[in-house]
Amino acid sequence: MPGGRGAMLREINAKLLRAAGEETILLDLEHISATVGKQRWENPKQWHVAKQHPSSEGLVPLVEHQMAAVRAVLGLAKKVLVLDLDNVMWGGVIGEDGLDKIQLGPPSPAGEAFQAFQHYVRQLKTRGVLLAVCSKNNEADAKLPFESSPETVLKIEDFVAFSANWQDKATNLKQMAEDLSLGLDSFVFLDDNPVERAWVRSQIPEMAVPELPSDPAYYIDAIQEGRFFEANTLSAEDRTRHESYRSNIQRKELRQKAGSLEGFLEQLAMRARNGPFDAANMRRIAQLVNKTNQFNLTTRRYTEAQLTEQAGDPQWWTQWFRLADRFSDHGLIGVMTCRPHPRDSDALEIDNWLMSCRVLGRGMEVYMLQKAIEYCGSAGIERLVGCYIPTAKNSQVRDLFSRFQGQPVDSNEPEQFCYVLDVRAITLPACTIAEEPAPKTP
Numbered sequence: 001m002p003g004g005r006g007a008m009l010r011e012i013n014a015k016l017l018r019a020a021g022e023e024t025i026l027l028d029l030e031h032i033s034a035t036v037g038k039q040r041w042e043n044p045k046q047w048h049v050a051k052q053h054p055s056s057e058g059l060v061p062l063v064e065h066q067m068a069a070v071r072a073v074l075g076l077a078k079k080v081l082v083l084d085l086d087n088v089m090w091g092g093v094i095g096e097d098g099l100d101k102i103q104l105g106p107p108s109p110a111g112e113a114f115q116a117f118q119h120y121v122r123q124l125k126t127r128g129v130l131l132a133v134c135s136k137n138n139e140a141d142a143k144l145p146f147e148s149s150p151e152t153v154l155k156i157e158d159f160v161a162f163s164a165n166w167q168d169k170a171t172n173l174k175q176m177a178e179d180l181s182l183g184l185d186s187f188v189f190l191d192d193n194p195v196e197r198a199w200v201r202s203q204i205p206e207m208a209v210p211e212l213p214s215d216p217a218y219y220i221d222a223i224q225e226g227r228f229f230e231a232n233t234l235s236a237e238d239r240t241r242h243e244s245y246r247s248n249i250q251r252k253e254l255r256q257k258a259g260s261l262e263g264f265l266e267q268l269a270m271r272a273r274n275g276p277f278d279a280a281n282m283r284r285i286a287q288l289v290n291k292t293n294q295f296n297l298t299t300r301r302y303t304e305a306q307l308t309e310q311a312g313d314p315q316w317w318t319q320w321f322r323l324a325d326r327f328s329d330h331g332l333i334g335v336m337t338c339r340p341h342p343r344d345s346d347a348l349e350i351d352n353w354l355m356s357c358r359v360l361g362r363g364m365e366v367y368m369l370q371k372a373i374e375y376c377g378s379a380g381i382e383r384l385v386g387c388y389i390p391t392a393k394n395s396q397v398r399d400l401f402s403r404f405q406g407q408p409v410d411s412n413e414p415e416q417f418c419y420v421l422d423v424r425a426i427t428l429p430a431c432t433i434a435e436e437p438a439p440k441t442p
Contacts, residue, residue, distance in 0.1 A: 025069050025232055032065055033058065068227035074301065075291030078208060078228040079186040081124060082173065085135040085142055085164075087192040089154070090114050091216065095141040105151030113216040118153035120220045125158060128238030129229050130180070130245055132161040134172050134189065139164040160245040169196055170203035179252070180245060181357050183294070183393060188228045190219075235284045237331040244358055247328040262432070265363060268325040271436035272367050274334075277311035277318040284332045285320055288354060292335075293393040295365070296354040297386060297400065310351075315340050317348065317375050321368055323359050324436065333359050336368050338375075338384070347383035347420070348376060360396075366431040369404060376423040387411060387418040404428065 013030075020026060033041040036058050043055035054062060071077050086093045091103025091110045103111040104118075125131050131154070135142050142164035146156045156162065161179060163172040169191070177184045185206040191197050192212050201209050210226050212219065223229075231238070251268065258264035277285060286304045293299070302310070311318045321334035333356040341347035350372070355364055376384055386401050388394075398417075405426055406419030 025073070027062075027065050027069065029062075032061055036061055064227060068230040069232065072230045072232045073290055075293060077230055077291075078129075078188045079182060080130045080132055080160075080180070080188065081121065081223075081229070082132045082134050082161075082176070082187055082189045083121070084189075084191040084193070084196070085133060085137060085145075087216075088190055088212070088219075089118065090145060090149075094145060095137055099144055099148060102145065102149075104145065104149060110216055111151070113219070115151060115153060117216060117219045120223075122153055122158065124229060125242055126239065127229065127231060127234060128241045130160045130242060131158055132163070132176060132180075133159050134163045134169050134176065136166055136169070137164045157246070158242070160242060160249070168199065170200050173200065173204060173207065180248075181360055188223070188226070190223075233283055233287060235287055237284060237287075240331065244328055244330055248358070250327050251325075265432040268327075268362070268432075270323060270325045270362060270433040272321060272323045272364065272433045273436040274319045274321045274368075274371055277307060277320060279308075281320050281332055282308060282311075285335055288332070288335050288356065289352065292354040292356060293391065294357045295360060295397055296352075296391075296394050297350065297397055298352055298389045299391050299394065300352050302352075310337060310339075313339075316351075317372070319368075319371060321355075321364070321371075322436075323362070323364055323433070330356070330359055334364060334368055336372060338372060341383075341385055344383065344385070346381065347385050348372075348381050350384065350386040353386065363429075363431055363433060365400065366428055367433045370428055370431065373421075373423045373426065373428075382422070382424060384421040384423050385409070385418060386421070387413075387416050389413075389416050 017026065033054065036054075041054050041058045043052070043057075046052040046055055068077075083089060086095075089104075091108075091114055092101060094102055103114060105111045105115045121131060133142065139162075143156055143162070145152050146154060146158075161176045163176060165172070169189075173187065173189060174184065177187065183206075184204050185208075188208045188210070189197075189200055190210070190212055191200070192214075197209050197211070200207060208226065208228055210222050210228075212222055237244075254267060255261075255264045258267060275281075282304055286302070286307055289307065290301050307318075310316045317336075317338040319336050320332050321336070322332050323330045323334075335352055335354050336350070337352045338348040339351050341349045353368070355368070372384060376382075386406065388398060388401065390398070401419035401421070404421060406421050409418050409420050411418040
C-alpha cells in the first residue's frame with residue numbers, strides 16, 4: 001500500500017543505496033530474510049524479552065553473509081572451483097554409458113538440472129572464478145561431452161586445468177595448485193562420491209570440500225550456501241582472469257622448450273609500465289591491496305578512501321604496475337607505495353609492496369624496485385627502508401630485501417624484519433622487462 005510501512009521501508013532502503021559510497025558494503029536483508037522465511041526471521045517474544053532482531057534462526061545466515069563480505073574484503077574468497085564429472089557435470093558414467101546415454105539437458109528433469117548447474121558454473125567463470133576438472137576417467141572419455149554433446153554449456157576451453165586420470169584426486173589437486181601457482185586453500189572441490197570427499201579432506205584439510213546432495217537440482221544451493229565466491233567488486237581483471245591463466249599454460253609450454261630461465265624470459269617479450277594512483281585504476285588497486293597474500297611484504301590493507309588519501313599526499317610515492325607479454329596482457333598486477341621515514345629525513349619507507357601471484361617468477365620485482373630507486377634518485381633520497389611482516393602465506397618473500405643487498409636494521413615492532421637499501425650503491429640483477437610507453441591520449 002502506498003504510504004504504508006513496507007513502502008516506506010523500501011523507499012528508505014532505496015535512498016540509502018543511492019547515498020552509499022563505493023566502499024560501503026551492503027547486505028540485502030530482504031533476500032536473506034526471504035531465504036530463511038519471513039515467519040522464522042522475526043520472533044516477537046525474543047524482541048520483547050531481549051530486543052533481538054532477527055530471530056535466533058535468522059542470526060546464523062545473517063552472520064554467514066556478513067563473514068562472506070568480510071572474507072571478500074580481506075581477499076579470502078575462494079578462487080578456483082574444481083569439478084568432478086560423472087554425476088556432477090552430467091548424470092551417468094561417460095566411460096560406461098557413452099555420450100548418448102548420459103543425462104544432460106531436456107527432456108529428463110535430472111538432465112535439465114545438470115544443464116542448469118553448468119549454466120551456473122559458467123556464470124561463476126564470468127565473475128573471475130577459475131574452473132578446473134579433477135576426475136577419475138580416461139581423458140578422451142572425460143573430454144567427449146564437452147567436445148561433442150549438443151547439450152553441454154561448458155566447453156574444454158572454459159577450464160584452466162583438466163585432470164582426468166586414475167591417480168588419487170588429492171595428488172592431482174596438489175599438482176593443479178602448483179601448476180596454477182595458487183594456494184590449496186583457494187580451491188573448492190565438488191565430488192558426488194562421499195569417499196572421495198572424505199579422502200580429499202583428510203589429505204588437504206585447507207581445501208573446501210562441501211557436501212553435495214544426491215539430487216542435482218540442489219547442486220547450485222550447495223555452492224551458494226557455502227558463499228565461497230562472494231565478491232564486493234568486479235574488475236576488468238576479474239573478467240579476463242580465465243584467459244590470463246589459460247595463457248599461462250602456453251607460457252609453461254614455452255618454458256619447457258626454452259634452454260634456460262633467462263632464455264624463457266627473453267622469449268616472453270615482456271613489457272611493463274607504471275603510473276601514480278589515479279581514479280581510473282583505484283578500484284583495481286584496492287582489490288589487489290586487499291586480496292594479495294603471497295607476494296606481499298607487509299599485508300597492509302587499505303580502503304579506496306585511504307588509498308586515495310595516500311595518492312593525494314605529495315610526500316607519498318604511490319605507483320601501480322601493469323605487465324604484458326607475447327601471449328596476453330596481465331593488466332594491473334602490482335602496487336608499490338613509499339612514505340617519508342619517521343626517523344630519517346633522507347629515507348623513504350616502503351609501506352606496501354605487492355604483486356599478483358599470476359606473474360611470479362618473471363622478474364617483475366626487479367622492475368618495481370628499479371622504479372622506486374629511480375624516484376629516490378630524482379627526489380634526493382639516499383636510503384630506502386623496507387620491512388617484511390610474516391604471515392601464513394607470504395614466506396616466499398622472506399629474503400627479498402636480502403637478495404637486493406638490504407642490510408638488517410632494528411625494528412620497533414615485534415615479528416617485523418626491516419632492511420635498509422643504499423639507493424646510490426645498489427646493483428640490481430638484469431631485468432628482461434622492457435618499459436612500455438604510456439598510451440597516447442586522444
